[in-house]
Amino acid sequence: MIDFSQFDSLIAMTMYFNNEAVCRNAIVETRWGIGEEQDIVCPYCGQHHCATRKDGKFRCNHCKRNFTCKVGTIFEDSNLSLVK
């Protein structure tokens, strides 16, 4: 999980989160963990261990819905890039 205390200034944090992939990874890690500890939970039905798709989205094998790491967060309805 991202340790936000590692950033000693807003500029340092802005420089770290300088592309969408880094931002997406930070959200995924914060919500669902990393590596073998990772457990993607469906934001629609609560099913655990959802599949990761090749395009970086996720698919629930219970309710069969696809979702991104933004669904269910404050970023879901935003048109702004994650970097912003």
Ligand SMILES: [Zn+2]
């Ligand atoms: Zn589901």
